Amino acid sequence: MAEQLEHEAWRGNTGGNAWMHRTLIKSFGFMNLRFVYLGMAIFAIPFYMIFAHKGYISMYHYFRQRRGYGVWKSFRYVYLNHYRFGQIVLDRFAMFAGRKFQIDVDGNDQFEDLMDGEQGFMVLSSHVGNYELAGYTFKARKKRFNALVFSGEAQDVMEERNKQLSKNNIRLVPASSDMSHIFVMNDALASGEIVSIPGDRIFGSPRYVECDFLGSKARFPLGPFVLALQRNVPTLAIFVMKASPYRYQAYVRRIQADDRKYTGRNDRAANLAQHFAREIEQVLEKYPEQWFNFYEFWNYDTEQ
Template structure:
């Protein structure tokens, strides 16, 4: 019940974020005006639910949730081949709980992050876990993160990038998303396309009744073709958002960034 009022609070008192989400529904999902307004509120509400779920699952209440797998065979193949893997996700759904889908795999996930606020949340969640299952690699100006990524690959563990946000001044690539061009961080796609390592697009989406659905899709692209990898990524996001339009959690004007 509290989440109802908290969501209204953010709709009213976070005007920049609210405008960005409204534009997403109105101009990119082509919802009518009233429906766009309603969905903007619903988006905040669902985002709040994912945060609550994240804390609950990480604190040991994962048994209160149910889980469904779609494409898990791709991840099982990595384990069978004793191969490293690269996962690329986005700020949709609740990817940070994905580690609880992968209990059967003896591979640590290392999340590459540039977002200080999100990093602080991840560090907090990691601190309350008895045995942290996720490592963190912070992108730095001295490129030391590249060496850290190579070390993870050599250990045959998993690297995870969020492929939809970049730092001002960093190199970007452009691709179409939901009918309009947008900029994406070049790093995840340049690095992933040059390594001889399988690349999967992975999303963890919230459904009703505390149910989560993991989707894993194998990326198909030519070696060293970062642009083709990016285009495959944007197509996968569009497919996910077609089914879960409320779970787009980029609270800024994504297409004008």
């Protein structure tokens, strides 16, 4: 239960007020992005590291315990992690202002094959990299893209996000405490549409599965994986990672349960979740600083 509460307590909403957000969007019409990054690195990041102490400590544990870094390297990577996250937040506002980024896709054929098929399919996201850019990259040409989003984001940010993403046939579905969003997602899959759900965040239902993840057990939500198996739809994992100031690298990976080894639905769902966890591990091997779950993901394993 403590793990569920920890997952639900951290939403990752964008800081600042509506005026600040509008000003930031307008400024990207003429300001150099690298200059904005520099100001953030000097002023904003130290502020957040000092006053957002809980997120700072959880990231230190991630680098120290899960990645096995030394003390000083862990501190350095905590700063890099906050800096990279700040870049990604700024990039989202830059996209609202019309800025373009180069996005190279590894495995795009898997997405296009499912897009051209008659069956609906699921896309699992995670809090690594900048998944939101997937909405600008992968075009929902023939099937509507239904993306589950957590509540708590600033209203003006949600309005701008809705405006931009709706151009690509994407519908944002807010997660609700009464779990009614599950019916929306189920109906979308039954209609042959695409459903996108975070696969690393426990919300609402306490059901979870423990997966081997970065050398320890971590809890992943069971619901998304059970839904994929109930509807018997193909499942993809998509990661969009920041590679340089103006370039992102996207990865599309098919995940499947081992039906020969596992026959029960929950066992197959657990195996599907483990496959997803392995895909996250592989991406984090290349981009260790782009893990953005700013709480104790392994909160029952906080050895120093």
